[in-house]
Amino acid sequence: MKTFSGKALFLDRDDINTDEIIPAKYLTENTKQALKPYLFEDMNLEGFNNKKDLQEKSIIITRENFGCGSSREHAPWALEANGINLVIASSFARIFKRNMFNCGMMAVELSPEVINRIFSVFSNSETEIETLFDESSFTLKAGEIKESVNFEISEFDRALVMAGGWVEYADSRY
Amino acid sequence: MGKTIAEKIFESHIIDNPCDDIYVIRLDAVFCHEITTPIAINDLIARGKDRVFDISKVKAVIDHVSPAKDSKTATQGKILRDWARRHKIRDFYDIGRNGVCHAIFPEKGFARPGFTIIMGDSHTCTYGAFGAFAAGVGTTDLEVGILKGVCALRYPETIRINVTGKMQKGVFAKDIILSVIGLIGVNGATNNVIEFAGPVVSNMSMDARMTMCNMAIEAGATCGICAPDMTTVEYLWDFIRDEYKTKEKALEAFQILCSDPDASYAKTVQHDVSSLEPVATFGYRPDNIKPVKAMEGTKIDQVYIGSCTNGRIDDLRVAAEILKGNKISDSLRGVVSPATPKIYRQALDEGLITVFLEAGFCVTNPTCGACLGMSNGVLAEGEACASTTNRNFIGRMGKGGMVHLMSPATAAATAIAGHITNSKLFNGR
Ligand code: SF4
Numbered sequence: 001m002k003t004f005s006g007k008a009l010f011l012d013r014d015d016i017n018t019d020e021i022i023p024a025k026y027l028t029e030n031t032k033q034a035l036k037p038y039l040f041e042d043m044n045l046e047g048f049n050n051k052k053d054l055q056e057k058s059i060i061i062t063r064e065n066f067g068c069g070s071s072r073e074h075a076p077w078a079l080e081a082n083g084i085n086l087v088i089a090s091s092f093a094r095i096f097k098r099n100m101f102n103c104g105m106m107a108v109e110l111s112p113e114v115i116n117r118i119f120s121v122f123s124n125s126e127t128e129i130e131t132l133f134d135e136s137s138f139t140l141k142a143g144e145i146k147e148s149v150n151f152e153i154s155e156f157d158r159a160l161v162m163a164g165g166w167v168e169y170a171d172s173r174y
Numbered sequence: 175m176g177k178t179i180a181e182k183i184f185e186s187h188i189i190d191n192p193c194d195d196i197y198v199i200r201l202d203a204v205f206c207h208e209i210t211t212p213i214a215i216n217d218l219i220a221r222g223k224d225r226v227f228d229i230s231k232v233k234a235v236i237d238h239v240s241p242a243k244d245s246k247t248a249t250q251g252k253i254l255r256d257w258a259r260r261h262k263i264r265d266f267y268d269i270g271r272n273g274v275c276h277a278i279f280p281e282k283g284f285a286r287p288g289f290t291i292i293m294g295d296s297h298t299c300t301y302g303a304f305g306a307f308a309a310g311v312g313t314t315d316l317e318v319g320i321l322k323g324v325c326a327l328r329y330p331e332t333i334r335i336n337v338t339g340k341m342q343k344g345v346f347a348k349d350i351i352l353s354v355i356g357l358i359g360v361n362g363a364t365n366n367v368i369e370f371a372g373p374v375v376s377n378m379s380m381d382a383r384m385t386m387c388n389m390a391i392e393a394g395a396t397c398g399i400c401a402p403d404m405t406t407v408e409y410l411w412d413f414i415r416d417e418y419k420t421k422e423k424a425l426e427a428f429q430i431l432c433s434d435p436d437a438s439y440a441k442t443v444q445h446d447v448s449s450l451e452p453v454a455t456f457g458y459r460p461d462n463i464k465p466v467k468a469m470e471g472t473k474i475d476q477v478y479i480g481s482c483t484n485g486r487i488d489d490l491r492v493a494a495e496i497l498k499g500n501k502i503s504d505s506l507r508g509v510v511s512p513a514t515p516k517i518y519r520q521a522l523d524e525g526l527i528t529v530f531l532e533a534g535f536c537v538t539n540p541t542c543g544a545c546l547g548m549s550n551g552v553l554a555e556g557e558a559c560a561s562t563t564n565r566n567f568i569g570r571m572g573k574g575g576m577v578h579l580m581s582p583a584t585a586a587a588t589a590i591a592g593h594i595t596n597s598k599l600f601n602g603r
Contacts, residue, residue, distance in 0.1 A: 028209075028246055028250070029213070030212045030213055030216055030249065030250065030253060031213065031216045031217075031220075032213065032216075032217060032220075071312065072312075073312045073313050073314060099312065099314070102312075102314045102315075103314065154193060155193060156192050156193030156196065159192070165314070166314050166315075166318055166326070167217075167218075167221060167223070167314060167317050167318055167321065168221075170198075170318045170321070170322050170324060170326075171223060171318075171321060171322060173190070174189065174190070174198065174322045174324050
């Protein structure tokens with residue numbers, strides 16, 4: 001199973017599409033690792049710098065409809081190549097979400113209210129998230145502030161995460 | 175209650191139901207090409223799972239850029255070639271024997287009624303022309319297909335399109351499928367299977383059915399599908415004669431698969447094509463269609479005849495018939511790409527290649543080439559191409575280029591005129 005704990009990167013925008021996550025011109029790469037330097041290269045967010053802001057981050061927190069646009073699986077791969085296995089958002093594009101779990105990664109939806117609160121409380125401080133997978137909860141910590149949030153994922157998605165993705169799941173089961 | 179052909183095939187292949195709406199099915203064939211497979215191969219290697227579930231069911235071809243145009247595409251070909259050799263994959267078509275995947279695999283008899291097929295390519299839906307359930311998939315699904323011969327999919331609901339009426343002169347399968355996409359929209363069949371039925375489809379050749387099913391994805395469908403009949407049997411006969419002994423026996427076996435009269439459909443669309451005229455696309459979406467007449471005079475810089483949609487022998491015959499004795503306009507260039515070596519040879523034998531050359535066309539070797547804007551006819555910024563391919567997305571044939579999708583007949587007539595025009599003017603069928 002992959003790790004889902006670490007420092008959070010806040011992307012305060014709706015509709016971040018897969019072209020922003022990984023531009024189409026890198027789809028000709030032949031390994032997942034080769035995508036690493038290009039994650040969020042064309043990100044449309046004021047003040048964002050993909051070289052600087054991604055450092056040491058392993059979780060993304062964002063808003064509505066993350067991963068919309070083309071269904072390319074290069075989007076989760078580019079995240080994974082950068083050690084980011086968990087995206088928390090108020091909603092996801094359907095195929096992106098499937099691709100995440102198929103890769104043994106997690107795309108977790110929280111209500112817009114909870115996302116709003118997390119943004120208002122944590123987005124300006126260095127935030128550490130601890131994921132308690134068995135308990136389906138996150139603990140967010142920034143300095144003295146600490147908060148626990150529960151999440152829900154389907155049974156199948158849980159099994160995929162535990163197996164390490166669809167390839168591993170299928171290989172052990174069929 | 176009865177079942178549709180897609181439901182029958184799907185259900186007979188289910189091996190697991192890991193969650194509510196997801197079913198795992200057994201695959202009869204997994205097809206691979208050099209663009210989407212290398213990353214799957216490398217990932218399998220990285221996982222220590224460089225295996226192939228059944229080398230007789232996995233087929234591969236180098237087709238998208240052939241011969242390689244630079245070191246990047248050469249590397250993609252090499253990864254696929256090395257992998258095919260390493261695993262002793264018999265049916266691997268390397269440069270020289272290769273053709274566009276969705277044309278060469280059917281030609282070799284690899285698409286059969288009742289088969290489940292996946293490939294890392296969106297136009298995998300083409301094989302539905304044979305009464306197969308065939309879906310384009312992403313890399314992770316392709317990896318699992320190669321490794322285990324299974325795929326996880328949603329239960330397919332079917333949209334039935336009954337094509338009726340009498341086709342006018344100059345109207346072809348391409349016009350019908352474009353009109354269907356125009357009718358239901360680019361999302362009109364998302365996550366569904368489109369079953370093409372009715373007398374017009376029954377009377378179509380396999381080449382024409384492939385043109386129809388090929389573009390099912392442009393309406394969002396997982397798969398296009400046609401009921402197998404005697405035309406299917408005739409096409410496949412050389413490959414299935416040992417199995418079935420007589421054509422009637424083969425037909426009988428295939429007809430068990432066909433949709434039951436009381437099958438239930440998500441939607442049934444009646445499409446009378448009697449008044450349909452030749453059509454073409456005008457925008458960046460395949461459902462942006464207009465009668466060719468309404469686009470008469472649109473300036474064109476290149477005519478492209480080829481691809482998995484319309485690069486087959488029927489298509490070349492129709493185009494050559496119109497081009498015969500004519501020269502293409504000085505204001506544009508023409509590129510024709512027979513989709514496989516067999517089609518190329520047939521076109522040579524029938525004198526079609528000579529017609530193209532005399533008309534002033536550039537005849538390329540079989541490859542996807544310009545269809546995806548990677549080689550053999552990439553457009554310059556601001557140029558427009560009259561094309562028999564299937565996608566007109568922005569930049570598809572080159573950055574800043576416009577693609578007008580149309581039938582080979584309309585493309586040939588356009589080549590002569592120098593601008594979009596109706597093939598009827600040129601004694602097209
Ligand atoms: S001819 Fe075009 S659409 Fe068909 S497989 Fe090749 S690139 Fe894809």
